[in-house]
Amino acid sequence: MLGSFAVGKTSLVQQYVSSIFSEKYHTTIGVKIDKKTVTIDGQEVNLMLWDIHGEDEYQHIQASYLIGAAGYFIVIDGTRSNTLEVGQSIHAFTVDKIGHKPFIVLINKSDLVDDWAIEDYQIEELQQKGWEVIRTSAKTGEGVEQAFLNLTTKLLDSK
Amino acid sequence: MSRNDSYAEGIDDPEDRDWDELRSLFVGNEKVEIEKLTEFLENPEILVKKIAKSLPDAIRLITQKNKDLNQSLINALQPIIEKAIQQSAISDPNPLSEGLHMCLPNSINMGRERSKELTESLAESLTPLIEKAVQNSSQLDIKPLSEGLYPIIGPAIRKAVAAAFKQINQTLNNNLNKTLSVSAIKWRIQSLTTGKPFLDIVAQHTLAYQVKQVFLIHKETGLLLVEAEAPNIASKDADMVSAMLKAIQDFVQDSFSVEKNEELSTIEVGENTIWIEQGPKAILAGVIFGNAPLSVRDRFIKALEKIHIDFAKDLSEFDGDTMVFETNPQYLKYCFQEQLKQDGPKSSRSKWIIIAILILVGGFFGTTRFLESRRWSGYVEKLESQPGIIVLKEGRKEGKFAINGLRTIDSINPAGLMDEFQLTSQMVMADWKIIRFTDPQVILRRAIQMTKPPETVTLTLEGATLVAAGSADLKWVAGAEAAIREIGEITSLNTTDLKVTDAAQIDLLKRVATLTGEINGAIFYFPVASAVLTAEQSQSVQNISRKMNQLIKDCVQLQKKVVIQVKGYADAGGKRELNEQFAGLRAQAVASILLREGIQQDLIETQAFVEERDTRAPDPQSKRRATINVTILDQ
Numbered sequence: 001m002l003g004s005f006a007v008g009k010t011s012l013v014q015q016y017v018s019s020i021f022s023e024k025y026h027t028t029i030g031v032k033i034d035k036k037t038v039t040i041d042g043q044e045v046n047l048m049l050w051d052i053h054g055e056d057e058y059q060h061i062q063a064s065y066l067i068g069a070a071g072y073f074i075v076i077d078g079t080r081s082n083t084l085e086v087g088q089s090i091h092a093f094t095v096d097k098i099g100h101k102p103f104i105v106l107i108n109k110s111d112l113v114d115d116w117a118i119e120d121y122q123i124e125e126l127q128q129k130g131w132e133v134i135r136t137s138a139k140t141g142e143g144v145e146q147a148f149l150n151l152t153t154k155l156l157d158s159k
Numbered sequence: 160m161s162r163n164d165s166y167a168e169g170i171d172d173p174e175d176r177d178w179d180e181l182r183s184l185f186v187g188n189e190k191v192e193i194e195k196l197t198e199f200l201e202n203p204e205i206l207v208k209k210i211a212k213s214l215p216d217a218i219r220l221i222t223q224k225n226k227d228l229n230q231s232l233i234n235a236l237q238p239i240i241e242k243a244i245q246q247s248a249i250s251d252p253n254p255l256s257e258g259l260h261m262c263l264p265n266s267i268n269m270g271r272e273r274s275k276e277l278t279e280s281l282a283e284s285l286t287p288l289i290e291k292a293v294q295n296s297s298q299l300d301i302k303p304l305s306e307g308l309y310p311i312i313g314p315a316i317r318k319a320v321a322a323a324f325k326q327i328n329q330t331l332n333n334n335l336n337k338t339l340s341v342s343a344i345k346w347r348i349q350s351l352t353t354g355k356p357f358l359d360i361v362a363q364h365t366l367a368y369q370v371k372q373v374f375l376i377h378k379e380t381g382l383l384l385v386e387a388e389a390p391n392i393a394s395k396d397a398d399m400v401s402a403m404l405k406a407i408q409d410f411v412q413d414s415f416s417v418e419k420n421e422e423l424s425t426i427e428v429g430e431n432t433i434w435i436e437q438g439p440k441a442i443l444a445g446v447i448f449g450n451a452p453l454s455v456r457d458r459f460i461k462a463l464e465k466i467h468i469d470f471a472k473d474l475s476e477f478d479g480d481t482m483v484f485e486t487n488p489q490y491l492k493y494c495f496q497e498q499l500k501q502d503g504p505k506s507s508r509s510k511w512i513i514i515a516i517l518i519l520v521g522g523f524f525g526t527t528r529f530l531e532s533r534r535w536s537g538y539v540e541k542l543e544s545q546p547g548i549i550v551l552k553e554g555r556k557e558g559k560f561a562i563n564g565l566r567t568i569d570s571i572n573p574a575g576l577m578d579e580f581q582l583t584s585q586m587v588m589a590d591w592k593i594i595r596f597t598d599p600q601v602i603l604r605r606a607i608q609m610t611k612p613p614e615t616v617t618l619t620l621e622g623a624t625l626v627a628a629g630s631a632d633l634k635w636v637a638g639a640e641a642a643i644r645e646i647g648e649i650t651s652l653n654t655t656d657l658k659v660t661d662a663a664q665i666d667l668l669k670r671v672a673t674l675t676g677e678i679n680g681a682i683f684y685f686p687v688a689s690a691v692l693t694a695e696q697s698q699s700v701q702n703i704s705r706k707m708n709q710l711i712k713d714c715v716q717l718q719k720k721v722v723i724q725v726k727g728y729a730d731a732g733g734k735r736e737l738n739e740q741f742a743g744l745r746a747q748a749v750a751s752i753l754l755r756e757g758i759q760q761d762l763i764e765t766q767a768f769v770e771e772r773d774t775r776a777p778d779p780q781s782k783r784r785a786t787i788n789v790t791i792l793d794q
Contacts (some may be wrong), residue, residue, distance in 0.1 A: 018396065018399075019399075020395050020396055020399050020400075021399065021403060025403075029406060029407060029410040030406075030410065031403075031406045031410075033399045033402040033403045033406060034399065035396060035398050035399050045479075046398060048380075048381070048382060048398055048399070048402045050402065050406070062409065062410070062413055064409035064410075064412065064413055065406060065409055067379065067409075068377075068379040068380030068381055068382075068405075069380070070380065070479070159478050159479075
C-alpha cells in the first residue's frame with residue numbers, strides 16, 4: 001500500500017484484513033504487515049499486505065520495502081489534490097525500483113463529496129495511461145473488496 | 160583501312176596515317192591481340208578479373224604440386240597476412256572474432272592436451288585476467304559470485320570453523336577433564352558412545368532450550384514458504400510474522416549502515432532468540448527458547464543448504480505457490496531440537512577449586528595442629544615423669560591445651576618446662592593443686608624421693624620422724640636433714656641406727672659444739688673506771704683461749720671458720736669519750752690475752768659499747784664488762 005501521508009491507507013484496509021501488528025510499526029520501522037485472503041474462482045489467495053509509511057516532506061518511502069512486491073496500490077486522498085502528484089511520483093519511484101508490476105490507483109475518502117478535490121479529467125488522464133482507478137471509502141467500505149479482487153486477478157494473470 | 164584504331168583516335172596527321180597503315184601491314188593480325196593487351200594494361204580491372212578466375216587454381220596448383228613454391232608463397236604471403244589481421248583487428252574486431260570465436264575454445268583445449276607448458280603459460284596469462292574479472296564481478300554485484308559459491312562456501316566455512324572448534328574443544332575438553340564429577344564422567348561415556356563432541360553433550364545437559372518455531376521464508380518477497388512449530392506451542396499468524404521479519408531485516412540494514420553483504424543473523428529477546436540463517440534464495444528463521452548449543456544452529460545451516468540444493472528450481476521460479484514446500488517439511492523437522500533439562504549441575508570446576516583450596520588450607524592447619532599435639536604430648540610425658548607431679552587430665556579445650564593435676568610444693572613448676580616444648584602460657588590452661596600427703600607410705604615415698612638415700616640406708620617413717628638406718632656419710636645426713644625440712648609432714652630425722660661413716664667428723668662436730676657452748680657467754684666485770692682484769696679473770700681468759708685454739712683447730716678440719724667477737728662495755732655516767740675509751744680498753748684487755756695465747760689476730764673482732772644507765776636495774780656494775788662470743792661459719 002503506497003501513497004502520501006494520511007491518505008487513509010490504513011483505515012481503508014483495517015476492516016478488511018487480519019492484523020496482528022499495531023499502528024506503531026508505521027512510525028518505528030516504517031511498515032506494518034497485514035494479511036488479506038481473497039477467493040477467486042474457488043482459489044484462495046493470501047495477500048501479504050505491506051502497509052508502508054506514507055511519503056511526506058520528512059520521509060521518503062524506504063526502497064528496500066518495495067523489493068519483492070508482486071503488486072501494489074497507490075492510494076490518493078480525494079480531498080487533497082496534491083496527493084495525486086505525490087502518488088504519481090511514488091509510482092514512478094516504484095517502477096524505477098522494481099520494474100513494472102500490477103497496480104491499481106485508489107482514490108479514497110469518496111464519501112466526502114463536498115470536499116472532493118480531484119477533477120474527473122485528472123482521473124481520465126490516469127486511465128488513459130492504462131491505469132486502473134477505483135474510488136474507495138474507508139468509511140462506507142465502497143470499492144475496497146473490489147480493489148483487492150481486481151488486483152489479485154491482475155496478479156494471477158501476470159503469472 | 161578502318162579508322163577506329165584506339166591509339167590513333169582523334170589524331171588526323173597525314174604522316175601518322177601513313178605510319179598507321181604501315182603498322183597494320185606488319186602487325187595486322189596481331190593488332191587485335193595487341194589492342195586487347197593494351198586494353199589489359201590500361202584497364203587493370205580486366206586483368207584482375209582474369210587473374211581472379213585463375214588465381215585460386217594457380218594457388219592450389221602450387222600448394223599441391225610444388226613444395227618449394229608453396230613455401231615461398233607462404234613466406235611471401237606471411238607478412239601480408241599478419242599485417243592484414245592486425246589492421247582488421249584494429250579497425251573492427253568483429254569480423255575476426257566471428258571467425259575465431261568458434262575455434263578459441265578448441266585451441267585452448269588442444270593447447271591444454273598437447274603441451275603442459277602451453278597450459279602453464281595459458282594459465283599464467285589468464286590468471287591476472289580472471290582475478291580482475293572476479294574483482295569486477297564482486298564490485299558490481301556480489302550476488303552472482305556468492306550465489307555460485309554458496310553451495311561451496313557453506314561446507315568450506317563449516318569445515319574451517321569445525322577445525323577451529325576442534326581446537327577450542329580440545330582445550331576445553333582438557334580443562335573439563337579435570338572435572339571429576341560423576342555427571343562429567345557419565346557425559347564422557349555418552350560422548351564416546353554417541354560420537355558427539357563432549358562439549359556438546361555438556362552443553363546439552365546443562366542448557367535448557369527448545370526450538371519453538373521454524374520459518375522458511377522466500378528471501379526476495381518475504382513470503383512464508385512453510386513453517387513448523389514444536390507441539391504445545393501457540394503461534395501467531397506465521398505469514399505476517401515472516402513478512403515482518405523481512406521488513407525488520409530491511410529496516411536494520413537501511414538504518415544501521417551495514418555492509419551490503421552483511422545480514423541480520425540473530426535477534427535476542429529475553430529468554431528467546433531468533434536465529435536467521437540467510438541463503439541466496441531463502442531464509443531460515445528459528446525461534447529458540449533458552450540457550451541452545453551451536454550444533455543446533457549448525458542444523459539450521461545444513462537444512463538451509465539442503466533446501467537450496469533440493470528446491471533450487473522451485474525457489475528460483477517461486478510464484479506464490481507454496482505447495483511444494485509445504486509437502487516436504489522434513490527439512491524443517493530436522494531443525495527441531497529440544498532439551499528441557501532441570502537445572503543441570505553447575506560447572507563443577509569452581510566447586511573443585513574451592514575444595515582444593517579447602518584441602519590445602521585444611522592440610523596446613525591440620526599439620527600445624529598435629530605438630531602442636533606432638534609437642535604437647537612430649538610436655539605431658541615429661542611432666543608425668545617428674546617426682547611430685549600427678550597429671551589428672553590433659554587435652555584440648557576451647558582451642559587451647561588444658562592440663563590439671565596435683566603437685567607437691569617441692570615439685571618442678573610445670574610452667575618452667577613449657578619453653579622446651581615451644582608452648583606458651585597463652586596456649587595452655589593449667590590448673591595445678593598443691594597437695595600434702597597423709598598416707599605414711601606416700602610421705603615415706605616422698606621422703607625417699609627427696610633424700611635420695613644410698614643403698615646402704617633404709618628409711619622408715621615413725622609418726623612424724625624419719626628414721627634412717629644403715630650407714631651413710633655425713634654429707635648425706637646433712638642433705639637428708641635439709642630435705643626433710645621441705646616435707647611438712649616430717650619433723651625430725653633419727654639417725655641413731657645410722658652409722659655415720661665419717662664418725663670422726665661427727666665427734667669433731669660435737670666437740671666444736673661443746674666448745675662453742677663453753678666459750679660463749681663468758682663475761683668479765685670491771686670496777687668503775689677500770690679496764691684491768693683480775694688475776695682470776697686473766698686465768699679464765701687463758702682457759703678460754705685454750706679452748707678456742709682447740710676449737711679453731713677442729714673447725715679447720717671441718718673446713719669451717721671461727722669468728723671471735725670480744726665486746727667491751729661501759730656505762731654512760733660521766734664523760735662519753737672517757738666511757739668509750741674504757742669500753743674499748745676493757746675489750747682490749749681480754750683480746751690481748753687471747754692474742755698472747757696464740758690466737759690469730761684476724762679471727763678476733765673487738766667492739767666497744769656505751770650503754771645508758773638503766774635506773775630500774777639494781778646493779779649498775781653489770782654494765783661495766785667484756786664478753787667473748789664465737790661464731791662458726793662455713794669456709
